[in-house]
Amino acid sequence: MDLKEIRGKIDTIDRQLLQLFLERMATADEVAAYKNEHHLPIMNKAREREILAHVTEEAGEWERYAYHLFSTLFELSRSRQAELIAAPTRVGAQVKASLADIQPVFPQTGLVACQGVEGANSQxxxxxxxxxxxxxxxKSFQxxxxxxxxxxxxxxxxxxxxxxNGSVRAVYELLQDHKLSIVRSTRLCIRHELLALPGVKMGDITEIYSHQQAIGQCSKFLNGLNGxxxxxxxxxxxxxxxxxxxxNRHAAAxxxxxxxxxxxxxCVNDAIQDSENNYTRFIxxxxxxxxxAGANRISLIISTDNKPGALYDVLSKLAALGINMSKLESCPVSGRNFEFIFFLELEASVQEPGVLPMLEELERSCADFHFLGNYAEV
Incomplete structure (x- = not known):
C-alpha cells in the first residue's frame, strides 16, 4: 500500500470520527439539559476517572495517546455543557454589567490617582x-x-x-481584596540612572535611595559597590x-x-540597570x-485544589477554546504550606463565543476565582 492509499484510509477514518464526535457532542447537550433540570454539577470526576481507566486498559501500547484523546473529549464536553447550563455566577453578572454600558472609546480625561510625585513612571x-x-x-498603592x-x-x-522583577505582588493583593476592574493597560520602557547633586562624583556617594523594584532592577551594579x-x-x-x-552631597537616587x-x-552613571530590555506594565x-471597545486581554487570579492535575484542568479549558495564555505566575499563599494562587492573563474577549461560559466554569471549579477585567493594552 502506497502513501496515497494510506492517506485515503485515514480520510475515511477521519470522516467516521467526525460523525461520532458530532453525535457525542449532541448527546452532551442532552446531558446538559438533564443536569440543568436536576441542578447537578457539570463535573463528574468519578465517572471520568472510571472511563479513563477502562480506556487505558483497552488501548494497549497506545494507552498514553488514548488517555489524552479522551481527556480532551471530556473537556470539550464540559465546555459545551457550561454554555448551556444556566446556573448564575459572579463573573457572569460582572461581565453582563460591564457590557450593559459598553463604551466605544476609552476616555481621554478624568481625575486619576497616581502613586508618587511629578516625574514618576506612574505619572x-x-x-x-x-x-x-x-x-x-x-503616597501609596493602597x-x-x-x-x-x-x-x-x-x-x-x-x-x-x-x-x-516579575509581578508587583502588593498590587495583585490589593486587586484580590478590593472590587476594582482593570479597564486599560500600557507598557513603558524603563531607564534607570544614578542621580546626585551637581558636581557629586561616584566616590562621594555613601547612600542611594530608590523604590524597591528599581533597586532590584539594578542589583548587579549595587552589589558591586562597597561602603x-x-x-x-x-x-x-x-x-x-x-x-x-x-x-546632601553624599546621597544619590x-x-x-x-x-x-x-x-x-x-547623572552620575546611566548604565546601572541589569537589563536593557526593562519594561514595566501599568494598569x-x-x-x-x-x-x-477593542478589549482583548483578560486578567484573572485563581487558586486550585491542592491535588494532582488541578492546574491541568484549568489549562485544558483554555486549550479547548484555543485561547492563548500570555501570563501564568504562581504565588505562595501566606500561612499555608504548598498552596498557591495563580496570576493569569489571556488573549481573549468575553464577547467571543465560549469565553464567558469558560470563565463561569472556572469560577465553579476553582477554589478561589477573581475576574479582574477585560481590557486593551496601549
Missing part, C-alpha cells in the same frame, strides 16, 4: 493612558485604591509587572526629589533622566466594571 503611564487627565498624587473606591478619582494607575547603603523609599521620583531637597531635569540633579483601574 508617565497616566499621561499615556489619559492624555488630558487630571492627576492626583498619593491610597490609589482608596481614592478610586471612595469616588474621589474615576481612575487609578498602578504598576503590575516588570520584565526583570554604600541602599535605602528603599516609596517611589523613584520621590527619591530624586528627596536627594535634591536634602542638599536611582531615578529617571526626566527627574534629573525636573529636580536639578545630574488603569476603575470602581465600576466597564469593558471598552
Amino acid at each position: 508617565v503611564a497616566c499621561d499615556r493612558l489619559l492624555p488630558r487627565g487630571n492627576i492626583v498624587y498619593v 491610597a490609589v485604591v482608596a481614592a478610586v473606591e471612595s469616588g474621589l478619582c474615576k481612575f487609578g494607575v498602578l504598576p503590575i509587572e516588570n520584565s526583570s 554604600v547603603r541602599v535605602i528603599p523609599c516609596d517611589n523613584t521620583a520621590m527619591a530624586a526629589k528627596m536627594v535634591a531637597e536634602s542638599g 536611582i531615578s529617571s533622566h526626566p527627574c534629573a531635569e525636573l529636580y536639578g540633579l545630574e 488603569c483601574v476603575a470602581k465600576d466594571p466597564v469593558i471598552y
